[in-house]
Amino acid sequence: xxxxxxxxxxxxxxxxxxxxxxxxxxxxxxxxxxxxxxxxxxxxxxxxxxxxxxxxxxxxxxxxxxxxxxxxxxxxxxxxxxxxxxxxxxxxxxxxxxxxxxxxxxxxxxxxxxxxxxxxxxxxxxxxxxxxxxxxxxxxxxxxxxxxxxxxxxxxxxxxxxxxxxxxxxxxxxxxxxxxxxxxxxxxxxxxxxxxxxxxxxxxxxxxxxxxxxxxxxxxxxxxxxxxxxxxxxxxxxxxxxxxxxxxxxxxxxxxxxxxxxxxxxxxxxxxxxxxxxxxxxxxxxxxxxxxxxxxxxxxxxx
Numbered sequence: 001x002x003x004x005x006x007x008x009x010x011x012x013x014x015x016x017x018x019x020x021x022x023x024x025x026x027x028x029x030x031x032x033x034x035x036x037x038x039x040x041x042x043x044x045x046x047x048x049x050x051x052x053x054x055x056x057x058x059x060x061x062x063x064x065x066x067x068x069x070x071x072x073x074x075x076x077x078x079x080x081x082x083x084x085x086x087x088x089x090x091x092x093x094x095x096x097x098x099x100x101x102x103x104x105x106x107x108x109x110x111x112x113x114x115x116x117x118x119x120x121x122x123x124x125x126x127x128x129x130x131x132x133x134x135x136x137x138x139x140x141x142x143x144x145x146x147x148x149x150x151x152x153x154x155x156x157x158x159x160x161x162x163x164x165x166x167x168x169x170x171x172x173x174x175x176x177x178x179x180x181x182x183x184x185x186x187x188x189x190x191x192x193x194x195x196x197x198x199x200x201x202x203x204x205x206x207x208x209x210x211x212x213x214x215x216x217x218x219x220x221x222x223x224x225x226x227x228x229x230x231x232x233x234x235x236x237x238x239x240x241x242x243x244x245x246x247x248x249x250x251x252x253x254x255x256x257x258x259x260x261x262x263x264x265x266x267x268x269x270x271x272x273x274x275x276x277x278x279x280x281x282x283x284x285x286x287x288x289x290x291x292x293x294x295x296x297x298x299x300x301x302x303x
Contacts (some may be wrong), residue, residue: 007032009053009098010236011088012114013040014138017068018082023298025131032057032125040084049086056088062118063088087138092120104184107144107206143297144208145170148289151194151203151224152214153177159282160212161189167286174202194220199227208296210289212237212269222251229261232298235292237269237285286292 011028021041028038028046030053039046045067056063068083099122103110111123114303121130123139131140147170148290150157157175161184164171172190175181184191192202205211211233215221218240225248228236233267238248245267252262270284271291 002293005194005254007057007091009057010092010114010120011040011053012085012087012089012138012140014064014087014133015038015066015085017084020082020084021283023131025142028053030054040086045084049108052086052089053090056090057215060090062090062116064116075277087114087116089118089120091132095146096120104142104144107147107208108140109144112140119124133160136238144206145294146290146297147172147206147209148286149203149205149211150189150214151175151211151238153180154216155278156214156281159278160184160214160285161187163279163282163286165189167290169290172202174200175216176218179289197221198223200224203231204229205231205233207232207234208283208293209233210237210293212285212289213238214285218248219247220256224255225252225265226255229257229264233264234296235266236264237266239269239281240267242268 008029011030013024013026014024024038026038026040028040028049029038030036030050032054034054036046036050043178048067049182058272064085064087066083071169074078100110100112102121109125111125111129113121113123114137116138118236123303132138136296148164149172150160151174153175157180161171161173165187169229172182172192172230173180174192178193179189179192192200194200194300203211203224205228211228213221213225221238225238238245240248248267249262268286269288270281271287272280272284275281275284
């Protein structure tokens with residue numbers, strides 16, 4: 001929003017009363033020409049936010065505004081009956097904005113500090129601070145975007161890649177199927193060919209990455225699962241019935257893996273019980289992953 005000479009404002013939800021479709025810390029960027037990125041509701045207040053942001057840009061001063069319950073703007077109401085407090089920060093330092101974007105692109109958590117009187121800073125990594133006001137400074141924490149690694153082959157893998165990319169998720173594929181590699185490249189996934197069932201250097205995690213195994217031939221799994229269990233994935237899922245999973249766990253026990261490590265594997269996979277057709281299974285698996293990501297991306301992140 002701040003490229004070239006275009007002036008813009010950063011708008012942040014700093015407080016909520018009642019229910020809301022967006023949490024505290026949610027951001028919108030508004031350009032002086034009225035274009036914006038992000039949203040705070042289903043369209044209830046966006047027009048008012050854009051108008052207020054343009055005024056803040058032209059005035060050159062930060063401002064705090066409340067919409068909904070308790071607001072002086074009696075003509076702007078949220079259907080849920082709640083209220084939302086917003087901080088408008090005109091012309092944020094573009095270098096700080098670039099630093100924040102680079103932080104998330106490098107898959108590092110981001111902590112922003114905004115002063116009520118103006119000013120925007122990226123704070124040094126200090127764990128996961130609570131999002132909220134600290135005296136006259138609003139501090140907000142953001143997790144890197146969800147990354148999903150699909151390991152397997154077949155129609156289920158292709159369907160999960162399609163749905164993951166459509167949802168805006170970063171998707172990587174590890175497969176022994178060269179035809180699936182071709183399809184994954186065409187869709188825009190990061191692809192890697194598995195030449196054996198041994199450990200893969202492409203199978204690398206961070207705390208905001210999930211891995212899902214979609215093999216019908218489970219002989220591919222043991223070495224790869226042994227590799228991922230030692231890494232900080234927030235979610236490890238594997239396709240198969242309860243009997244299949246029991247056999248999977250027994251093979252891993254024979255490799256000397258402890259029970260606490262085995263407990264990290266989620267199976268049966270998915271939120272829709274007994275899903276069988278590829279697209280339903282993929283939808284079920286993706287919902288399971290996103291539900292877990294929501295927990296790690298927001299845990300302890302707001303008051």
